[in-house]
Amino acid sequence: MYELFFEEFNKKVPLTAEEQEQIKHYLTPKKLRRKQYLLQEGDVCKFIAFVEKGALRAYSVDENFTENIIQFALEGWTISDLYSFLTGEPAVYNIDALEDSELVLISKSAHEEMLQTIPKYETYTRLNITGAYLAMQRRITTIISSTAEERYQDFINLYPHIAQRVPQHMIASYIGLTPETLSRIRKKLSSGR
């Protein structure tokens, strides 16, 4: 139920068995079925979700009802509307399950209590947020300065697992292309080989 969570935690900050037990009490195990929402836009995001099994995505919906995917999360990743989680303002993202999933949720109150009482949790959080920040910078750079083809290849190189599990139109959305453009690029790449 928490195996992968603690595996990843221990990679970042090694825990004693006692500390692990202490942290475990703050975690909420939660199953989500495919297509179910973890969060809908307009609600306050009350947790950070760690994916033990399955796949989720976070996306906003624009005025033409187009879904714009901001993030995917597969096993071992964390997903949330961090702005809403930290400020208590309504979420601007929807988060739903692309596959039947098993999650470990950390509620706002659990998060705050652990930050106060478990120094290693604070370190873990800092490392997580630093990692997310770096990924975000890289993503922005790619989007503003790469060609469509480079963006796609970058994505495939960086996230080969996602490319295998997620439908093409969602990948197009994530890298900011229309599905038609992505399909043209894929054709060109496969004929060029």
Add this chain to the structure above:
Amino acid sequence: MITKQTITIVGASGSTGTAISSSLLRGNYRLLLCGSDLAEVQKVVDAVKRHIAAAEVEALDCTLDACWEADIIVLAVPFAEVQEVADRIREVVNQKVVISLASPQDNAHDAPATGVVAELQKLLPYAKAVRVSANPFTGSKPAEAFIAGDDAEALQTVSELVSTAGYRPVVAGAGTTDASATEGKV
């Protein structure tokens, strides 16, 4: 709340469980119903769906799985069974709201509830235990539902749930610290 919450009701085929199941479907909830006899629970699902065809409700055989999926858990089993159910679901209800409807004197609607929340909290130390006792016979309309528990956020969640079910929520105090306040007397 816009995001649909999943509520698991354990003991859903009983008289209290059946009543709760149909009244909660007025809200933005998805219900998973469990009991000791799946066929009996399925009858409740069928009955509910006859009234509300679009109702998101389903019978699940495995109580552990259903509670793992749930955001909120309601125990509508006889008082003597609460411990057995708690033992089965303990590992998947961490940090979740667990509501017990059970009275020490079954079928006595305003039986003293002293210590009931404290007992449940002891059985499920990392869950947010809440007790709800309703007295439909006070003559007031809508009828009052007394809510007791220690976690402020959980009390808020349960108050909303109880209003949805058609009762007037009365937060009767903290469960473990002020047990006398939980008695279902006005």
